[in-house]
Amino acid sequence: xxxxxQTPRHKVTEMGQEVTMRCQPILGHNTVFWYRQxxxxxxxxxxxFRNRAPLDDSGMPKDRFSAEMPDATLATLKIQPSExxxxxxxxxxxxxxxxxxxxxxxxxxxxVT
Amino acid sequence: xxxxxxxxxxxxxxEEAFLTINCTxxxxxxxxxxxxVQYPGEGLQLLLKATKADDKGSNKGFxxxxxxxxxxxxxxxGSVQxxxxxxxxxxxxxxxxNxxxxxxxxxxxxxxx
Numbered sequence: 578x579x580x581x582x583q584t585p586r587h588k589v590t591e592m593g594q595e596v597t598m599r600c601q602p603i604l605g606h607n608t609v610f611w612y613r614q615x616x617x618x619x620x621x622x623x624x625x626f627r628n629r630a631p632l633d634d635s636g637m638p639k640d641r642f643s644a645e646m647p648d649a650t651l652a653t654l655k656i657q658p659s660e661x662x663x664x665x666x667x668x669x670x671x672x673x674x675x676x677x678x679x680x681x682x683x684x685x686x687x688x689v690t
Numbered sequence: 691x692x693x694x695x696x697x698x699x700x701x702x703x704x705e706e707a708f709l710t711i712n713c714t715x716x717x718x719x720x721x722x723x724x725x726x727v728q729y730p731g732e733g734l735q736l737l738l739k740a741t742k743a744d745d746k747g748s749n750k751g752f753x754x755x756x757x758x759x760x761x762x763x764x765x766x767x768g769s770v771q772x773x774x775x776x777x778x779x780x781x782x783x784x785x786x787x788n789x790x791x792x793x794x795x796x797x798x799x800x801x802x803x
Contacts, residue, residue, distance in 0.1 A: 581733075608789050610790075610791075619793070619795045619796060620734075620779070620793045620796070622790060622791075625789065625790065627789065633790070668733050668734070670733075670734075672789060677722050677724075677783035677785060677789060677791070678724060678736045678739060679734075679736075679791060680736070681726075681733035681734040681735065682733050683732055683733050684732075684733050
């Protein structure tokens with residue numbers, strides 16, 4: 578049963594610290610998405626990749642957030658420096674060319690104090 | 691731009707009641723339409739989809755029909771169970787080379803025994 582995996586599942590950190598979240602997309606999927614979910618804003622698209630190339634990161638605060646795909650099996654989302662307003666659940670999702678459904682990971686719950 | 695509007699929640703039903711969650715959309719082309727479900731503490735899961743007008747998506751007793759004339763994709767289930775308690779998201783994808791999903795704000799469903 579192929580699944581998207583995300584690590585860590587939970588992260589508590591202090592303001593100003595660097596946070597790195599990792600995602601392993603489903604093997605063979607070539608689109609990867611990063612979302613942020615909060616009670617106030619709902620589900621927001623931060624960035625997405627196709628064949629490891631960033632296609633759209635307009636939803637991401639550029640000064641502190643960065644997203645990369647070092648290889649086809651790993652996507653990373655980094656926040657440096659973190660702020661309390663970054664507290665949220667961050668989801669990674671993957672999909673494949675020709676289909677438009679996305680498969681979500683379990684999320685990383687980030688708390689910045 | 692594209693948008694999805696869902697009925698405001700929360701929705702509270704008794705077991706075996708009939709469920710309808712309304713969803714309407716605005717899109718410039720001919721989008722694919724989706725319903726995703728998020729159980730507590732988990733990521734979103736694809737529940738059903740429809741890719742063209744008059745298509746009916748169905749899964750686990752849930753159904754939704756793509757109505758182009760009313761730009762709607764309402765979710766229905768004839769008899770809900772306690773295990774259906776979750777947040778339901780309607781979403782659309784414009785298709786083509788654009789793989790982004792536009793989500794509604796989600797509707798929280800609680801089913802009581």
